[in-house]
Amino acid sequence: MTKADLADKIYEKVGLPKKEAVEIIETLFNSIKNILSEGESIKVAGFGTFLVRKKSARKGRNPKTGSELQISQRKVVTFKPSLRFKAMVEKG
Numbered sequence: 607m608t609k610a611d612l613a614d615k616i617y618e619k620v621g622l623p624k625k626e627a628v629e630i631i632e633t634l635f636n637s638i639k640n641i642l643s644e645g646e647s648i649k650v651a652g653f654g655t656f657l658v659r660k661k662s663a664r665k666g667r668n669p670k671t672g673s674e675l676q677i678s679q680r681k682v683v684t685f686k687p688s689l690r691f692k693a694m695v696e697k698g
Contacts, residue, residue: 609635642683654687 607630630689638656641648659682666677671672687695 621689645681652688652690654685654691657680657684659684 607613609628612631613624613627616622616630617624620627622630636649642656645658647658661680661682663679664677666674666675668675
């Protein structure tokens with residue numbers, strides 16, 4: 607599913623013009639990106655939590671050549687689904 611598909615869903619359910627639906631989707635995703643880039647977490651009740659984790663530097667290996675290399679410290683975004691969301695996905 608793409609942003610355009612999400613905008614179509616909003617258009618069908620709410621009846622907003624497609625242009626406004628696209629603006630809402632863009633605003634939502636930009637807000638999420640900005641909040642996560644500041645290192646804050648986002649909790650959406652009934653859906654889940656987006657967290658920013660710090661991964662420390664570690665040794666790695668190039669699987670093609672076998673040579674060792676250093677993987678630098680970095681931040682990653684993780685998602686932990688809520689119990690209600692997990693149950694819904696499991697039901698199919």
